[in-house]
Amino acid sequence: MTPQQAQPTTRPSRPAENGPPEAPPALDILQQVIDASPAMVQVADLDYRLLAINKASANEFERIFGIHPRPGDSMLELLADMPRQQAEVKAVWSRALGGESFKQTGEYGAEGSRKSYEMSYFPLRAASGEQVGAFQFGHETTGAVRHVRAPADAGGLHRAEAAAGAELQEGTYRELFASIREGFFIAEAVRDEHGGVVDFVFLEVNEAFTGQTGRDARDVLGRPVSEVIPGFPFSVIQLYGGVVDTGTPSVFEVNVPALQFRSFEARAHPLGGERFAVLFLDITERKRIEQALEESRASLATIVDSVDQIIWTARSDGYHDFFNRRWYEFTGAAPGTTEGDAWACLFHPDDRQRTFERWRHSLVTGEPYEIEYRMRHHSGAYRWMLGRAHPVRNEAGRILGWMGTCTDIHERKASAEQLELAGKELSHRIKNIFAVIAGLVALTVRQFPQSRPFANELMDRLMALGEAHDYARPHGRDEEPAETGATVLGLTRRLLRPYALEGYDRVELAGDDVPIEPRAVMPLSLAIHELATNAAKYGAFAVPEGRVKVWGERAGDRFVLHWCERGGAAVHEPRRTGFGTRLVDLTLRDQLTGELTRNWHPEGLEVHVSVPMERLAGSS
Template identity: 40%
Template sequence: MAEGRGLETDRAALLARYDLDTGGFATLDQITAFAAALCDAPIALVSIVEEDRQRFLARTGLDVEETPRDVSFCAHAMLGDAIFVVPDATQDKHFADNGLVTGAPFIRFYAGAPLIDSDGGTLGALCVIDDRPRAGLSDLQRQGLTLLARQVMAELEGRRRDRAVSAQQERDAQAVADSDRLFRTLADTMPQMVWSALPDGYNDYFNARWYEFTGAAQGTTDGEGWSAMFHPEDQPRAWERWHHSLATGDPYEIEYRMRHHGGDYRWTLGRALPIRDAEGAIVRWIGTCTDINDQIAMVEEREVIAHELSHRIKNIFSVISGLIGLSAREHPEIRAAADDLRDRIMALGRAHDFVRPHGPNSQPDHGEGRLWGILDQIFAPYRDAQGARIVFSGENPVIDDRSATPLALLFHELATNAAKYGALSVPAGRVHLQVESGDAEIRIDWREEGGPPAVPATREGFGSRLMQLSIERQLGGRIKRDWLPEGLSLSLWIPASSMSRASAGKA
């Protein structure tokens, strides 16, 4: 018969999957003892058939540990599915001349149940041997020997699984060690201070940059020791933010002053993100601290310079207004034109003051960076005892220095004309200013009511040209005017991107 089912060409590869060289087969010894008793046989063996030998993992009634394969009865037993029985080996042509028959242990009767693993591979057999011929096994003995063979395989496959699990655990442990080593190597090469914390917030790692910056001894900042590195005034805020992130899983970000190893405090940016498992649970926090002290000092220096330049520009507006007033006094014939020009320059000054850089003591009272804020300043002279005569409604879009100047000139001109000829020239007159934001442009409607009927100008004056210049050329918008019996109606359409850089970035 050819090599049977389960006898692979390379038996070494099959047997290598089992942990057969480490010993510890006490359970198999118990099985062979029970098999010998069950079958009333003096010898019982668990035989593993290899390429050149058979060795006995467990044995009862026999002292030898192995024999050559060419005299193995079990090599035949493992070729089939059922129990292999030889009633009298001296009368069997395959075994009559076998050395184990003609010599010790003088086998006469043999019965072996094949040891078949879950993949169909056959390792050998569980056998019982007698030195006297026998007719065979009883039904109970056959059933018992088959069950015991399965128990042998359960034991061997259990060891195989344990070995696989142990090997996987070793690989996992090695992978974790490799990953940890890689993380620490990468962290130590980064210019930032890198740290990690457990899900409960316990800080268990800081990279070399942290200890280099702080000068702290290794391990002294673990746990809650890190907070001592921050300025006392910043510690309560840092703890509050950190506890919030731990409770919610929100990213952690804060600027605080950290003690440098030189003894001074430097501004740093602290950030941390949670690492989550497949179920979404936080398993670790990874954070960084970045030294931003030089950047903050540079920004503060730039702000000082910007404030100084802005202050000087504002003084220039005042000087120009003063020169115009002086000229008007020396030349009374130009007083009307000079007053208009001075008013326009003052409107430009208010626009500049509204959008210029401010320090903590010079912030506008309200409306900073919004359209209504600058218009409220432009229209301040037109309030009366009953309040504002120019009423705002609708939206309040963001503006900056690119739009503040043309808008200030435009609405100063409209308010001046309304005070001279329109709704603001009579006590009952009012102006309604409606603002609506669309996807790409902002519409502003100026509606006068309660004043004298609007009369179109017979020729285009300087004010009209100034308004067109402000809206069409500087802001890229368009303007429409209607002279109605109830007063001037004017509509503006201005691209949102022209109002502020922030709006331009969203477009």
């Protein structure tokens, strides 16, 4: 015969036919039960003096007001240096001390750490019915998921010895239990013939019992749980038996299929003899949210570990607390060995200091973190990486942590270095060509002295073309353009200098001018150089009388450079687009998000180059 089938040999005394169940014992035992409540409890006399306050309430009082209250303290005296807060507390408590029962919600605490609360106030009456004070229950309602404190954190309910001459009566505690949102019951164990606890009978329940279980509180008194809730978990009945037998309180969570699979957190306390008291709270929604969060975390973890990208997180203080699987695969480090600041040992010694400085700068300022460094691969070789991180903030803007990535850019960086080297070599060879041509001109002058005036003019043009080339060529990371503080019209003037003829003012520059950053010099130089070359071949620069007017115009968030040729040979739109023209269009579009339009007028070509200001002046 199973314990569930065993017939009890003793049963608790039932309530009288027309009377309530036996009164539960003792104020001090009821006090043990309330000790476990996560609610914030305060009890005050008519002079606003605290007769009792539990640890949960005292801690919140200290967090909000910066003062730790104790039984016997006057709330008004504690807040004497805070007149506004004192007036607010007095206004609320005076209603309860005046005999009113009510609920109130509000937010308290300093900016950035404010919390929401729901507070219930009730008059406090002695056994004679005379009001001797009031009591308050408070619950934090800041988040959808409330973390319920364990008994070790909840603190006890302390009573001031004869404070203000008022004593808390057992009836007061009953009134208090009737008002809380937790379900509460007192029960007596039922044993089988072998002495094992196989059932229990409800002796007293509060009104919240109905909301928590769906069973009417008036229908359960004097009845065993096996009748009230058929299928109630036998493991919980045995647990209550252990509380009775050992005299040791117990805290646990349980899922009850018989109550639509609701989940509860329960706290059981022995009351002496066969009786025990239980505070319990429906946490079904909290468990559902926790499960959903756990499933979401598991799903996110799977995604994070499956991507071919190093991902890491850090706390708000910079402590690295997570690296995904790809990090350990790349570095060969054992899981957990690179948390904190230990990750730095994987960086190239020459890069550690500047990487730490950049990381500390981001932690202090909250700016996104971005830096290139060399990191040791599991093969032992160092590879170039791009490290990035962005702060994760709450609704108030406070940084909660950092989310970062490491991207392998070794091949890209090697290719860029090769291109830079090739560009420098090409530039060197082109400059050598200019030097060879200049040497040939000088040699010719020595053979034909009468050509010196022509040779001098040609040498000036060659030198100007060399300067234009130095503007237009790509520059390395450690180089600057030939001219600092360059502007668009200044660059244009330098590039068009070779096309000036002595005695002729062939180039006119006017209009708005803007600074130009190094990265924008090359594509714009190529465009101007191509226009000038074509003008020398077919347009205004092909004849001495030809003129070119160039003017700048700010147009909203764009800068437009206008090119207008006059006085040259008649021009016609070409049937096909040459390589130089295609190169210029492609370079302007891809590197500067620019646009170039051409108008082929018989009297001369007009060109308009439009570039976003931020791409031209480097404010992006």
